[in-house]
Amino acid sequence: MSPQPNKRPGRTIRSVQIAFNIIDLLQEEAGIGVTRIADELGHSKSTVHSHLRTLEERRIIVREGDGYRLGLRFLDVASHVRDQIGNFDIVQKEVDSLADETGEIVQFGVEEYGMVSYLHKAQGDHAVETLSRVGTQQPMYSTSLGKTILAYLPAERIEEIAAEMEYEPKTANTITSPEELFEELETIREQGYGIDDEENINGLRCVSAPVKNDETILGAISITGPSSRFTEDRLHGELADYVRSAANVIELNTKFS
Amino acid sequence: MSPQPNKRPGRTIRSVQIAFNIIDLLQEEAGIGVTRIADELGHSKSTVHSHLRTLEERRIIVREGDGYRLGLRFLDVASHVRDQIGNFDIVQKEVDSLADETGEIVQFGVEEYGMVSYLHKAQGDHAVETLSRVGTQQPMYSTSLGKTILAYLPAERIEEIAAEMEYEPKTANTITSPEELFEELETIREQGYGIDDEENINGLRCVSAPVKNDETILGAISITGPSSRFTEDRLHGELADYVRSAANVIELNTKFS
DNA sequence: TATATCTGTTCCCGCTTGGGGAACGCCCCG
DNA sequence: CGGGGCGTTCCCCAAGCGGGAACAGATATA
Secondary structure (H helix, E strand, O other): OOOOOOOOOOOOOHHHHHHHHHHHHHHHOOOEOHHHHHHHHOOOHHHHHHHHHHHHHOOOEEEOOOOEEEOOHHHHHHHHHHHHOOOHHHHHHHHHHHHHHHOOEEEEEEEEOOEEEEEEEEEOOOOOOOOOOOOOEEEOOOOHHHHHHHHOOOHHHHHHHHHHOOOOOOOOOOOOOHHHHHHHHHHHHHHOOEEEEOOOOOOEEEEEEEEEEOOEEEEEEEEEEEOOOOOHHHHHHHHHHHHHHHHHHHHHHOOOO | OOOOOOOOOOOOOHHHHHHHHHHHHHHHOOOEOHHHHHHHHOOOHHHHHHHHHHHHHOOOEEEOOOOEEEOOHHHHHHHHHHHHOOOHHHHHHHHHHHHHHHOOEEEEEEEEOOEEEEEEEEEOOOOOOOOOOOOOEEEOOOOHHHHHHHHOOOHHHHHHHHHHOOOOOOOOOOOOOHHHHHHHHHHHHHHOOEEEEOOOOOOEEEEEEEEEEOOEEEEEEEEEEEOOOOOHHHHHHHHHHHHHHHHHHHHHHOOOO
């Protein structure tokens, strides 16, 4: 089921795997019970039962009606996780105010496991609706956030991530080869911001600026909007300035060892 | 370490417990390594090591510098969890707009495991800063959200929760006995909204209105502010009206079986 | 440079424990 | 009343997990 060439094999604990398989399943589909879970995962009911007991005692899951769902403890964990990543308050404030000013969608993302994770998102008044939401993971080659972050990672890490990528063409403009990607990254480093010209979703363009602490990249901030409003000129002019100054504010307010 | 009279003992799985002990620990303190964790939990390094491997493979945790932290996957899980609880979009929209209108703190909470969990929070322009944030769990007897939700739960569940509570006086006004509590709940049911008169934090008052679907309570919405601005009259008048109409909007927009 | 002492990692052994089969109790439906 | 769905319980047996100890780097100390 998983013969992927992962780097660190080592010993892995089966019961824990099972527990997280259950959690994953409940994340996808809430409200299912012992039998259903057992079938789905290919385990005996008794096995699943003990696991559910354990998770319930831990308040990881909750029994609701005749089925289980994930518990609200995850909300608490999530807010701790965000706090552990840099200074989240500043980021939040800056993203919100940029969304207010521009009226568009503003997002902040960081890299993890070779993907971009959205830490915060704010929608301005006339923002288009997008599917992405906080917590989502997106590939790095097809988003301006991803490409911008990637551009400022250490060279070896770039190689590593680029090698593991599967370049799947999301639109006609999606980057589909390492060569294209490296060239793009070079451009980003030169101009100091990154563009997504309908490379991830048709009709949508974005600009992103990197947020750095000294020489290490923390993440990136982006504005997203419809191509109709986001002309070439605005993208490279006004909008690029917006994200760069917002990134700057975050950088200045972010002090930690 | 845990001889609490929990209802459903059953069989519980040790490795899973250990795994979640590690996660709990990392939630409290990020950036620690194998040795430290092993010491803290009283396990051997090799044991902890295999667990960390498992969690890392699962992308539950991330190795960062010389230590581990919880992964961003939790953000994704959290957003799924919120979606599974009623219709979160409506709630969010309503809470945000109420915070805008009033300029104060507005929160939405639901009951789980006899406590209130905050699902969403919005701060108006001149809102006081409070410590509570999304995901936090608070006791039900000392918050207006908690008391309001409690008031509309099925009688048997009220008994159950009230019995397990430990009434710890947070301020001079905190409810400290079941009798007081039951009386308060009666009042809430009569007037259709609940008040917190500096019962949880000195200087802060709140009003909450229940959000119901048919006859089952989904949660409650509240406004919080300093006693100086939140006079008796405003609390029971204007502010109570605000939360009740917001609750109403949510109820009307929430349709599911 | 050598020595000491932290890390994290690996190996292997033996006992615990957790996974599974099967039986049971319950509820709902025919 | 009987059948089939659910969750729960019991018990057994091996395999999987926890732990001790040895190993390997990295950093510091002299």
